[in-house]
Amino acid sequence: MSANTQTPAITAGDILALKGKQPIVSLTAYTTPMAQMMDAHCDFVLVGDSVGMVLHGLPSTLGVTMEMMILHGQAVARGLSRAMLVIDMPFGSYEEGPEQAFRNAARLMRETGAAAVKLEGGVEMASTIRFLVARGIPVMGHVGLTPQSINTLGGYKVQGRAEGGAQVLDGARAVAEAGAFAVVLEKVPQVLADEITAAVPIPTIGIGASAGCDGQVLVVDDMLGLFTAFKPKFVKRYGDLGVQAEAAIAEYAAEVRARLFPAAEHVFADQAPSKTSPKD
Numbered sequence: 322m323s324a325n326t327q328t329p330a331i332t333a334g335d336i337l338a339l340k341g342k343q344p345i346v347s348l349t350a351y352t353t354p355m356a357q358m359m360d361a362h363c364d365f366v367l368v369g370d371s372v373g374m375v376l377h378g379l380p381s382t383l384g385v386t387m388e389m390m391i392l393h394g395q396a397v398a399r400g401l402s403r404a405m406l407v408i409d410m411p412f413g414s415y416e417e418g419p420e421q422a423f424r425n426a427a428r429l430m431r432e433t434g435a436a437a438v439k440l441e442g443g444v445e446m447a448s449t450i451r452f453l454v455a456r457g458i459p460v461m462g463h464v465g466l467t468p469q470s471i472n473t474l475g476g477y478k479v480q481g482r483a484e485g486g487a488q489v490l491d492g493a494r495a496v497a498e499a500g501a502f503a504v505v506l507e508k509v510p511q512v513l514a515d516e517i518t519a520a521v522p523i524p525t526i527g528i529g530a531s532a533g534c535d536g537q538v539l540v541v542d543d544m545l546g547l548f549t550a551f552k553p554k555f556v557k558r559y560g561d562l563g564v565q566a567e568a569a570i571a572e573y574a575a576e577v578r579a580r581l582f583p584a585a586e587h588v589f590a591d592q593a594p595s596k597t598s599p600k601d
């Protein structure tokens with residue numbers, strides 16, 4: 322166990338208090354260096370279960386385990402001293418009921434130092450959220466497209482169109498009434514996102530939702546152009562690092578094959594091997 326036991330500078334209460342004041346900034350992170358780069362710029366950093374698809378090559382988030390979340394949560398915690406750390410509860414770790422959810426949420430927080438958990442679901446998860454919050458676990462909700470339910474939703478479709486909007490709105494209301502400090506709205510129509518933002522007293526964090534949400538979150542590898550298997554419409558590429566990385570790898574490979582790397586400045590000593598100190 323190697324939890325970051327530092328008290329985070331930004332707390333769930335601070336995020337809640339930002340509603341209606343200033344937009345909340347968030348990205349996902351899975352590693353220490355990324356978390357370090359985000360710490361000064363994000364209000365909270367999410368260790369999303371998207372890690373399974375983005376870093377582990379899984380076809381969906383369903384195969385993500387508690388152990389994977391803990392490993393990446395610990396790495397991210399080491400990179401943060403200011404931004405709040407929120408961690409996703411993986412599929413199967415909370416849906417059975419409040420006690421199972423508490424056991425696994427407490428483990429995630431204890432072993433990573435995360436200050437809150439995020440879980441997917443609306444009305445059906447309200448009693449679980451209430452149970453966790455009453456026992457000291459800040460919870461972020463997640464409604465609209467809930468990727469852990471793709472098998473019942475029938476894919477990664479926009480949620481809440483036409484009469485489906487009421488269900489998403491009811492879900493966001495239920496999550497807020499249960500005590501969540503914020504709720505992610507994923508892949509819902511803009512007008513619905515704006516309606517929910519006006520209807521609930523907690524910040525809405527949009528991803529494929531609306532600029533009118535109280536905050537935004539993106540998957541970092543999407544916005545940096547590092548994950549290119551597919552690009553949802555709602556992703557804006559702020560960088561093209563995948564292309565740059567592949568070009569660098571190709572240049573390295575060509576230089577190794579041409580014996581151009583390593584060059585003189587990359588090698589040590591010019592003494593005969595017998596005189597070389599083993600510490601060189």
Ligand code: KIV
Nearest residue numbers: 349369370371528538
């Ligand atoms: O896992 C994830 O990346 C998410 C998104 C909402 C950012 O939950």
